[in-house]
Amino acid sequence: MIADADTRSLARRSLASVNELVDPRISPAERPPEATLDERFLRQLSDHRHHKDEKNEKELEQSASENTADETIYVEFEDDNPRDPMNFSYGRKWAITITASMFSILTASSSGAYALGFTSMTRDLNATQFQATVGLAMYTLGFALLPLVTTSFSEEFGRQPIYLVTGVGCLLMHMMTALAQNIQTVIVGRFLAGAFGSSASAMVGGTIADIWAPHERGLPMSVFATMALSGSGVGCVAAGWIEQTPHMEWRWIQWIHVIWIGLFLIAVPICMKETRSGVLLTRLAKKMRKQTENHHYRARIEDERASLRTLIYISCTRPIYLLFTEPVVAVFSLWAAFAWGILYALIESIGPAFRTVHGFNTGQTGTAFTAMIVGCFVGEAIQMYQEKLYAKYQPTKGPEARLYSACLAAVLFPVGMFLYAWCTFPSVPWIGMVMGIFVFLIALFIIYVAVFTYLADCYGIFASSALAGQSLSRNIMGAVFPLFTTQLFARLTYHWGTTLFGCIAVLMIPIPYVLLWKGPAIRARSKFASQVMHLPAEHK
Template identity: 50%
Template sequence: MSDVEKGVSVSPVAGGDAASKELDGANAAVGSISTTHTATAEGDFLIVEFEKNDPRAPANFSYSKKWSITLISVLFTAIVSASSSDYSFGYDSMIPELQCTQMQATLGLSMFTLGFAVIPLVSSPFSEEVGRKPVYLVSATGFVLSQVMIALAPNIAVVIVGRFLNGAFGSTGAILVGGTIADIWEPAQRGLPMSLYSLIALFVTAGGPIFAGWVDMNRHMQWRWIAWLNGIFGGAYVLLALAITTETRASIILARMAKDKRKETGDERYRSRSELETPGFWTLIWISCTRPLYLLFTEPVVFFFSLWIGFASIGSLFSSVYGFSTGESGSVFTALCIGSLLGCSLNYYQETIYRRKYASRGPEARLYVALGAALLFPVGMYIYAWTAFPHVTWVAPCVGLAVFMCATYVIYQTVFIYLADCYGQWSSSALAGQSLFRNIMGMIFPLFTTQMYNNLSYKWANTLFAIIATIMIPIPWVLFFYGSRIRAKSKISQEITADEAKK
């Protein structure tokens, strides 16, 4: 028996006893295959499916294989996260060399988040139709090339375009990982992988400026080497991904199995269900672009979580108030790293609650710690806003940053794992929808925060953000108590629930 035949369940569609005899003859030729008889108006097809405990099914991958896939995916997240935040710490050397303004340099920061926001509307849903692996590899390669483009840029215009491409290709490292984890881990097992993903995303985002500030201050390196280092790490990821990454989308694997079966037997009736249901190319593009938007604006769960995670701002407070150098200001981000570690530690408590409460609460059992994080989020911002004075030690606002990041970690991790639980196979589209909202806000903020801080002062500008965070405290509480009712009224959630029940 060939590898293609092992563990393949084939459902003949239409044909009755005649089809059964014909199928038996085919089975004798190609090996033992379990079969069931069903009928459909679509015609006579033999539907290829995974057998129970089939090792090729992503959910049945070995524990070591699941962790290898998870870790290599999270590595891409780490590289992209560093690139998202370290760019702005090259301004001091970039602006005089390229003879550009502060606003032009800041536009490079905003263009990164624009690419990060828009491209997942296509790449994430498209990965659900053509497979995760090709999207990962193409995106990683594009990410490396865009870093080279920035490192060699002769003017600020090239940097701005390069930053857009950098965000566009890098968005895969943030959005697709949640879908990959949902592909291979059962809901009860997703806590630790998602926690690791959230930790890396926030820890490295906070850690990027720590090294970038000192690189920029080194007259032999400066801003171009920030891009070169990102490109080098990205190139290393591409090599590892080629060696380790495998397809995790079940429908894609089944389609390949059916194709191999047709090639081996010459019987064109072998099909996967996705092949019979896949729309035309332009319809696929339309679905890829509109599904995340549809989920964002029609699914209250996606919309409210997107609103909750959609803002945060840390200005250049330490250089302005305390006179820190670029390297010293970057080092302050260590407080954010500490906060993300504290948030990660809370995940272990959350996972204990989840296992105990899932039977009675369902996906909402993911939200217990998030209820407290909703309170900590504005508290950290108030501390940051009201302790940043020259006569107050710089440690005080750092404490506020640590509290803020601890809450942000819990929020970030909760959003990803809760949406993955609620939307299953459409989780990448749901995450792309919330990413659009979050990153559009991230694109806008840098363009006006400097003026806002100058006009309102750091105290009142950050107080404004804290007040907005206070207003949003009820969001996880509403979802905790009414999330199941909200999802019960959702057509998409009903379809996903029905599919899970069939599986």
């Protein structure tokens, strides 16, 4: 059989070019010098960088030797091939970006909306406030743990199937929660809903990186961050009035999420195409082998990809390794994790605070979360200006040009905390507390985007591991904070409890300033970031 001309045009390079740096969207680049990495971690790194199984290394080398004689032909995209995700039309790219980000809204809204249903849930299930809070914490814990395992599956199966499978799982777990007859079922359902939801949400950043060039990613990433963070506010505003309606209450909060997740599952096959280049090239190579009956056609990733077991091992261990050994990852993750913990502390405590201090009902309390939505959009506007600063100063400042807005956020963070803390008096209008939430959300939005963009620039081919490490720490803090928030405010009051948070935020103000000042020197001494600094720009 003869391959069609369009398919045949994909095959361009033989094994003679195998020593070239591979496309970083398909596989990481060449191994760093051995002297720069400790011996214990080098083996793990070798598995990932070259995508070989240690136990099969000799077999792969023998296979490569045989292929040299047979002139193995690697299937690759030409620069203008429309099937390359980087060459999708802008309309298609934005359809994929918006659809993927929509799932982030659903998963974020589920966390806050759940908390607004505590009153009716504890009554119907004869549960305590703390037991209901455990359900909130378990949802976030699922977000922290499962992506370390499940993100590797996109290497093997592509992104679109993972969106569909995890979306179905998330839908079923919300149904389980809606039908629960005891609090234990709710807690289990919440953990599994977070686990399934996080697996899809964790891929959104990678999906954006699949289809947008580095200089184009600022706006799509900001849109993603806006939708992800504003989702908490959107969910709370809606859930407050659902909880206020006697014939709906907490179960309908879950059913409405089931409906929206169902709509997302319908949109995925319509609006989204597969964006993982390695998976697409593997499919095309199989098609060419079938059409031509020539088994020399291969996708490069077929020879370089590790086994799924090895990928899972690396994705579980490397993020933790980077989190505890890389100063930039550790410090930035600590800052973002503390801010994330405060967000979930507020989600759990805003309702009781507004009811106690100002006598709000549940619907009015939910409306107060509008401040979160508005804060995210103001943060988005600031981030758009940050993109202009980045374009101007990146040639001289490098990745640190991402941090100008983060320096502003470092100041706004404690300001928002103090404003909220000292407006929690009946004599102070309720708008004061709302303004504190608003200022804090501006800071949180900027920090959230800065973490993604700065670590991605600093760690290049290691960015997914660095971001997974900060995501792990961030979501663990989000799970822990609500568990002690009620007790903290009961002992210290809302004034002093939130003031304590503000004082800790003050201690963290220097973080972005130090990185802006000494970031290049810190990265130069890093085992991983230093390798990225010496790579050509096109391979970072």
